[in-house]
Amino acid sequence: MRKSKNIMRYKAGKEDEEEDEDVMLLFPYTRFTTVLHGRFRVDSKLYTGTLEILNTSIPTHQLLANSFTALTCPTNGSSISASVGTALGFSISSVENKLVTIGCDSYGYIQSGYNGETYTTGCLTRCNGHTRKITDGTCSGIGCCQVDVPRAMKNVSIHADYFRNSTTDWGNCTASFVVKDGSYNFSTKDLSNFEYEKLPLVLDWTVGENNSRRIAIATN
Structure with a gap:
Protein backbone atom coordinates (compact mmCIF):
# COMPACT_ATOMS: atom_id res chain seq x y z
CA MET A 1 0.00 0.00 0.00
CA ARG A 2 1.36 3.45 -0.93
CA LYS A 3 0.06 6.54 0.79
CA SER A 4 0.56 10.22 0.05
CA LYS A 5 -1.05 13.30 1.55
CA ASN A 6 -4.31 13.03 -0.39
CA ILE A 7 -4.13 9.73 -2.27
CA MET A 8 -3.91 6.14 -1.12
CA ARG A 9 -3.34 3.30 -3.57
CA TYR A 10 -3.73 -0.36 -2.80
CA LYS A 11 -4.00 -3.75 -4.47
CA ALA A 12 -7.51 -5.18 -4.34
CA GLY A 13 -7.00 -8.93 -4.57
CA LYS A 14 -9.76 -11.29 -5.68
CA GLU A 15 -10.51 -14.78 -4.50
CA ASP A 16 -11.07 -16.02 -8.07
CA GLU A 17 -7.38 -15.38 -8.77
CA GLU A 18 -8.02 -12.70 -11.35
CA GLU A 19 -5.30 -10.10 -11.69
CA ASP A 20 -5.28 -7.58 -8.86
CA GLU A 21 -6.49 -4.11 -9.69
CA ASP A 22 -4.84 -0.86 -8.71
CA VAL A 23 -7.53 1.26 -7.04
CA MET A 24 -7.15 4.90 -6.11
CA LEU A 25 -9.09 6.59 -3.31
CA LEU A 26 -8.94 10.34 -2.71
CA PHE A 27 -9.11 11.66 0.84
CA PRO A 28 -10.81 12.86 2.94
CA TYR A 29 -13.66 10.45 2.29
CA THR A 30 -13.85 8.32 5.40
CA ARG A 31 -12.81 8.30 9.03
CA PHE A 32 -11.12 4.95 9.64
CA THR A 33 -9.34 2.33 7.55
CA THR A 34 -7.50 -0.91 8.27
CA VAL A 35 -5.09 -3.21 6.48
CA LEU A 36 -5.45 -6.95 7.06
CA HIS A 37 -3.24 -9.62 5.47
CA GLY A 38 -2.15 -7.25 2.71
CA ARG A 39 -5.69 -6.28 1.77
CA PHE A 40 -7.26 -2.90 2.32
CA ARG A 41 -10.66 -2.64 3.93
CA VAL A 42 -12.81 0.40 4.68
CA ASP A 43 -14.56 -0.11 8.00
CA SER A 44 -16.52 3.07 8.59
CA LYS A 45 -19.02 5.11 6.58
CA LEU A 46 -18.09 6.70 3.28
CA TYR A 47 -19.16 10.20 2.26
CA THR A 48 -19.21 12.25 -0.90
CA GLY A 49 -19.86 15.91 -0.26
CA THR A 50 -22.55 15.94 2.45
CA LEU A 51 -24.01 12.57 1.48
CA GLU A 52 -23.48 9.21 3.15
CA ILE A 53 -22.70 6.53 0.56
CA LEU A 54 -24.80 3.36 0.82
CA ASN A 55 -23.59 1.44 -2.23
CA THR A 56 -21.31 1.77 -5.24
CA SER A 57 -21.80 0.37 -8.75
CA ILE A 58 -18.67 0.43 -10.90
CA PRO A 59 -20.34 -0.89 -14.12
CA THR A 60 -22.98 1.88 -14.10
CA HIS A 61 -20.71 4.61 -12.63
CA GLN A 62 -23.27 5.34 -9.91
CA LEU A 63 -23.47 5.75 -6.15
CA LEU A 64 -26.47 5.16 -3.90
CA ALA A 65 -26.47 7.73 -1.09
CA ASN A 66 -28.69 9.01 1.73
CA PRO A 200 -31.83 7.18 -0.93
CA LEU A 201 -30.89 8.91 -4.17
CA VAL A 202 -28.55 8.00 -7.04
CA LEU A 203 -25.47 9.97 -8.08
CA ASP A 204 -23.68 9.67 -11.41
CA TRP A 205 -19.92 10.02 -11.41
CA THR A 206 -17.32 10.49 -14.12
CA VAL A 207 -14.17 8.37 -14.14
CA GLY A 208 -11.22 9.11 -16.40
CA GLU A 209 -9.93 6.46 -18.79
CA ASN A 210 -7.08 4.31 -17.48
CA ASN A 211 -5.71 0.82 -17.98
CA SER A 212 -6.77 -0.14 -14.48
CA ARG A 213 -10.13 0.42 -12.83
CA ARG A 214 -10.17 3.39 -10.50
CA ILE A 215 -12.60 4.68 -7.95
CA ALA A 216 -12.34 8.40 -7.19
CA ILE A 217 -14.16 9.73 -4.16
CA ALA A 218 -13.44 13.35 -3.32
CA THR A 219 -14.88 16.39 -1.60
CA ASN A 220 -15.02 19.93 -2.94
Whole structure:
Protein backbone atom coordinates (compact mmCIF):
# COMPACT_ATOMS: atom_id res chain seq x y z
CA MET A 1 0.00 0.00 0.00
CA ARG A 2 1.36 3.45 -0.93
CA LYS A 3 0.06 6.54 0.79
CA SER A 4 0.56 10.22 0.05
CA LYS A 5 -1.05 13.30 1.55
CA ASN A 6 -4.31 13.03 -0.39
CA ILE A 7 -4.13 9.73 -2.27
CA MET A 8 -3.91 6.14 -1.12
CA ARG A 9 -3.34 3.30 -3.57
CA TYR A 10 -3.73 -0.36 -2.80
CA LYS A 11 -4.00 -3.75 -4.47
CA ALA A 12 -7.51 -5.18 -4.34
CA GLY A 13 -7.00 -8.93 -4.57
CA LYS A 14 -9.76 -11.29 -5.68
CA GLU A 15 -10.51 -14.78 -4.50
CA ASP A 16 -11.07 -16.02 -8.07
CA GLU A 17 -7.38 -15.38 -8.77
CA GLU A 18 -8.02 -12.70 -11.35
CA GLU A 19 -5.30 -10.10 -11.69
CA ASP A 20 -5.28 -7.58 -8.86
CA GLU A 21 -6.49 -4.11 -9.69
CA ASP A 22 -4.84 -0.86 -8.71
CA VAL A 23 -7.53 1.26 -7.04
CA MET A 24 -7.15 4.90 -6.11
CA LEU A 25 -9.09 6.59 -3.31
CA LEU A 26 -8.94 10.34 -2.71
CA PHE A 27 -9.11 11.66 0.84
CA PRO A 28 -10.81 12.86 2.94
CA TYR A 29 -13.66 10.45 2.29
CA THR A 30 -13.85 8.32 5.40
CA ARG A 31 -12.81 8.30 9.03
CA PHE A 32 -11.12 4.95 9.64
CA THR A 33 -9.34 2.33 7.55
CA THR A 34 -7.50 -0.91 8.27
CA VAL A 35 -5.09 -3.21 6.48
CA LEU A 36 -5.45 -6.95 7.06
CA HIS A 37 -3.24 -9.62 5.47
CA GLY A 38 -2.15 -7.25 2.71
CA ARG A 39 -5.69 -6.28 1.77
CA PHE A 40 -7.26 -2.90 2.32
CA ARG A 41 -10.66 -2.64 3.93
CA VAL A 42 -12.81 0.40 4.68
CA ASP A 43 -14.56 -0.11 8.00
CA SER A 44 -16.52 3.07 8.59
CA LYS A 45 -19.02 5.11 6.58
CA LEU A 46 -18.09 6.70 3.28
CA TYR A 47 -19.16 10.20 2.26
CA THR A 48 -19.21 12.25 -0.90
CA GLY A 49 -19.86 15.91 -0.26
CA THR A 50 -22.55 15.94 2.45
CA LEU A 51 -24.01 12.57 1.48
CA GLU A 52 -23.48 9.21 3.15
CA ILE A 53 -22.70 6.53 0.56
CA LEU A 54 -24.80 3.36 0.82
CA ASN A 55 -23.59 1.44 -2.23
CA THR A 56 -21.31 1.77 -5.24
CA SER A 57 -21.80 0.37 -8.75
CA ILE A 58 -18.67 0.43 -10.90
CA PRO A 59 -20.34 -0.89 -14.12
CA THR A 60 -22.98 1.88 -14.10
CA HIS A 61 -20.71 4.61 -12.63
CA GLN A 62 -23.27 5.34 -9.91
CA LEU A 63 -23.47 5.75 -6.15
CA LEU A 64 -26.47 5.16 -3.90
CA ALA A 65 -26.47 7.73 -1.09
CA ASN A 66 -28.69 9.01 1.73
CA SER A 67 -30.20 12.48 1.35
CA PHE A 68 -32.12 14.63 3.84
CA THR A 69 -35.76 15.68 3.50
CA ALA A 70 -36.97 19.29 3.40
CA LEU A 71 -39.89 19.87 5.78
CA THR A 72 -42.24 22.80 6.47
CA CYS A 73 -44.92 22.66 9.18
CA PRO A 74 -47.46 25.53 9.31
CA THR A 75 -48.80 24.42 12.69
CA ASN A 76 -45.58 25.39 14.49
CA GLY A 77 -44.02 27.67 11.89
CA SER A 78 -40.95 25.50 11.35
CA SER A 79 -39.23 25.23 7.98
CA ILE A 80 -36.18 23.09 7.21
CA SER A 81 -34.55 23.12 3.80
CA ALA A 82 -32.27 20.29 2.68
CA SER A 83 -29.10 20.40 0.65
CA VAL A 84 -27.52 17.78 -1.57
CA GLY A 85 -23.84 18.63 -1.59
CA THR A 86 -22.18 16.64 -4.35
CA ALA A 87 -18.42 16.18 -4.53
CA LEU A 88 -16.25 16.96 -7.54
CA GLY A 89 -17.19 14.75 -10.50
CA PHE A 90 -20.66 13.82 -9.20
CA SER A 91 -24.14 14.90 -10.27
CA ILE A 92 -27.68 13.86 -9.36
CA SER A 93 -28.91 11.22 -11.79
CA SER A 94 -31.75 12.56 -13.94
CA VAL A 95 -32.68 9.03 -15.02
CA GLU A 96 -32.77 7.28 -11.64
CA ASN A 97 -34.31 9.96 -9.39
CA LYS A 98 -37.51 11.92 -8.87
CA LEU A 99 -38.31 15.06 -6.92
CA VAL A 100 -41.29 14.19 -4.71
CA THR A 101 -43.48 16.49 -2.61
CA ILE A 102 -45.95 15.28 0.02
CA GLY A 103 -48.76 17.44 1.42
CA CYS A 104 -52.07 19.13 0.70
CA ASP A 105 -52.05 22.53 -0.99
CA SER A 106 -48.28 22.33 -0.99
CA TYR A 107 -45.35 22.68 -3.36
CA GLY A 108 -41.72 21.63 -3.42
CA TYR A 109 -38.79 22.64 -5.61
CA ILE A 110 -35.05 22.27 -6.06
CA GLN A 111 -32.48 24.86 -7.07
CA SER A 112 -29.03 24.37 -8.52
CA GLY A 113 -26.33 26.48 -10.09
CA TYR A 114 -24.73 25.26 -13.31
CA ASN A 115 -22.33 27.10 -15.62
CA GLY A 116 -23.08 30.39 -13.89
CA GLU A 117 -26.86 29.99 -14.19
CA THR A 118 -29.48 29.11 -11.56
CA TYR A 119 -32.01 26.39 -12.37
CA THR A 120 -35.25 25.64 -10.52
CA THR A 121 -37.87 22.93 -10.97
CA GLY A 122 -40.66 21.57 -8.80
CA CYS A 123 -44.25 20.39 -8.50
CA LEU A 124 -47.39 21.23 -6.53
CA THR A 125 -50.03 19.09 -4.88
CA ARG A 126 -53.60 20.23 -4.18
CA CYS A 127 -56.25 18.38 -2.20
CA ASN A 128 -59.05 20.99 -2.25
CA GLY A 129 -60.51 19.40 0.86
CA HIS A 130 -61.00 16.03 -0.87
CA THR A 131 -58.62 13.98 1.24
CA ARG A 132 -60.81 10.90 0.86
CA LYS A 133 -59.92 10.77 -2.84
CA ILE A 134 -56.23 10.34 -2.05
CA THR A 135 -55.09 6.74 -2.52
CA ASP A 136 -51.99 4.90 -1.36
CA GLY A 137 -49.31 4.32 -3.97
CA THR A 138 -50.51 7.15 -6.24
CA CYS A 139 -48.38 10.26 -6.74
CA SER A 140 -50.25 12.20 -9.41
CA GLY A 141 -50.84 15.61 -7.83
CA ILE A 142 -53.40 14.98 -5.07
CA GLY A 143 -51.54 14.65 -1.77
CA CYS A 144 -48.36 13.68 -3.63
CA CYS A 145 -46.63 14.98 -6.73
CA GLN A 146 -43.39 14.14 -8.48
CA VAL A 147 -41.28 15.51 -11.32
CA ASP A 148 -38.14 14.51 -13.18
CA VAL A 149 -34.79 15.92 -12.07
CA PRO A 150 -32.95 17.95 -14.74
CA ARG A 151 -29.62 16.70 -16.06
CA ALA A 152 -26.26 17.64 -14.52
CA MET A 153 -27.68 19.14 -11.33
CA LYS A 154 -25.07 19.50 -8.57
CA ASN A 155 -25.10 20.91 -5.04
CA VAL A 156 -28.86 21.44 -5.04
CA SER A 157 -31.06 22.93 -2.33
CA ILE A 158 -34.47 21.36 -1.69
CA HIS A 159 -37.42 23.42 -0.43
CA ALA A 160 -40.91 22.54 0.83
CA ASP A 161 -43.71 25.09 1.27
CA TYR A 162 -47.49 25.54 1.27
CA PHE A 163 -50.05 28.00 -0.08
CA ARG A 164 -50.84 30.61 2.60
CA ASN A 165 -54.32 31.38 1.25
CA SER A 166 -55.41 27.76 1.44
CA THR A 167 -58.86 27.21 2.96
CA THR A 168 -58.24 23.60 3.93
CA ASP A 169 -57.76 22.65 7.56
CA TRP A 170 -55.33 19.79 7.04
CA GLY A 171 -52.74 21.55 9.20
CA ASN A 172 -49.91 19.07 8.62
CA CYS A 173 -46.39 19.31 7.23
CA THR A 174 -45.13 19.53 3.66
CA ALA A 175 -42.16 17.31 2.77
CA SER A 176 -40.02 17.49 -0.34
CA PHE A 177 -37.09 15.26 -1.31
CA VAL A 178 -35.06 13.80 -4.16
CA VAL A 179 -35.30 10.02 -4.11
CA LYS A 180 -34.38 7.04 -6.25
CA ASP A 181 -37.37 6.20 -8.43
CA GLY A 182 -39.30 3.33 -6.84
CA SER A 183 -37.66 3.62 -3.41
CA TYR A 184 -40.52 5.62 -1.91
CA ASN A 185 -44.12 4.42 -2.00
CA PHE A 186 -46.66 7.09 -1.11
CA SER A 187 -48.98 6.39 1.82
CA THR A 188 -51.87 8.58 2.95
CA LYS A 189 -50.50 8.24 6.49
CA ASP A 190 -47.52 10.33 5.39
CA LEU A 191 -49.81 13.36 5.06
CA SER A 192 -50.33 13.46 8.82
CA ASN A 193 -47.00 12.02 9.96
CA PHE A 194 -44.05 11.99 7.58
CA GLU A 195 -41.34 9.98 9.33
CA TYR A 196 -38.58 9.81 6.70
CA GLU A 197 -35.65 12.03 7.68
CA LYS A 198 -33.43 10.50 4.98
CA LEU A 199 -34.14 8.74 1.69
CA PRO A 200 -31.83 7.18 -0.93
CA LEU A 201 -30.89 8.91 -4.17
CA VAL A 202 -28.55 8.00 -7.04
CA LEU A 203 -25.47 9.97 -8.08
CA ASP A 204 -23.68 9.67 -11.41
CA TRP A 205 -19.92 10.02 -11.41
CA THR A 206 -17.32 10.49 -14.12
CA VAL A 207 -14.17 8.37 -14.14
CA GLY A 208 -11.22 9.11 -16.40
CA GLU A 209 -9.93 6.46 -18.79
CA ASN A 210 -7.08 4.31 -17.48
CA ASN A 211 -5.71 0.82 -17.98
CA SER A 212 -6.77 -0.14 -14.48
CA ARG A 213 -10.13 0.42 -12.83
CA ARG A 214 -10.17 3.39 -10.50
CA ILE A 215 -12.60 4.68 -7.95
CA ALA A 216 -12.34 8.40 -7.19
CA ILE A 217 -14.16 9.73 -4.16
CA ALA A 218 -13.44 13.35 -3.32
CA THR A 219 -14.88 16.39 -1.60
CA ASN A 220 -15.02 19.93 -2.94
